[in-house]
Amino acid sequence: MNEMDDPFSRDQMRIDVARRMVCHQARTQTITHYTNLTRNRLATLRRRWSVSQDTRRRGPPPRSIAIFLRTPRARSEAAALATMCINFDALPIRFLAGGADARPPLVAAARYCETFEAYRACVPDSKIEFEEMLLLTYELAKGELVKLSTCTGCNAAILLLTCEKPRRICSHCDR
Numbered sequence: 001m002n003e004m005d006d007p008f009s010r011d012q013m014r015i016d017v018a019r020r021m022v023c024h025q026a027r028t029q030t031i032t033h034y035t036n037l038t039r040n041r042l043a044t045l046r047r048r049w050s051v052s053q054d055t056r057r058r059g060p061p062p063r064s065i066a067i068f069l070r071t072p073r074a075r076s077e078a079a080a081l082a083t084m085c086i087n088f089d090a091l092p093i094r095f096l097a098g099g100a101d102a103r104p105p106l107v108a109a110a111r112y113c114e115t116f117e118a119y120r121a122c123v124p125d126s127k128i129e130f131e132e133m134l135l136l137t138y139e140l141a142k143g144e145l146v147k148l149s150t151c152t153g154c155n156a157a158i159l160l161l162t163c164e165k166p167r168r169i170c171s172h173c174d175r
Ligand SMILES: [Zn+2]
Pocket: 151, 152, 153, 154, 155, 156, 169, 170, 171, 172, 173, 174
């Protein structure tokens, strides 16, 4: 029996993933979606973990990829994170009708946490937030707005907008 089949282990996994998502300042609606914990249970857990209310993100989750394109640094960081998402197998590979990710949400969330934690260990001062990474993975998987490519100068990963003229050069080679 794997841990997803055993109700006790699955509940422990939900709590573990929720704790990691809380640490990464994911919004309540995002955490309840991926873990299937109720808002009340999550609120109880937050109190038990002594999470400061000040660190919570509120309002709708990020929806625009503009955050990854505003500066050369943001673009480089997004490309690096996108590469890690691929290497950590964190991208949705299939969508259900209506555009929902076909993976079991809890499994997907655990992958996202691993990827984000590894990324932040490599780039601790990155401005990219956890839920922005979720947006990035969705957009990369859909491939309608952005795609990942490589710089013709140095082979570094670069993020390209599908609507702009492809300019396959990174910000470092462009200086
Ligand atoms: Zn380059």
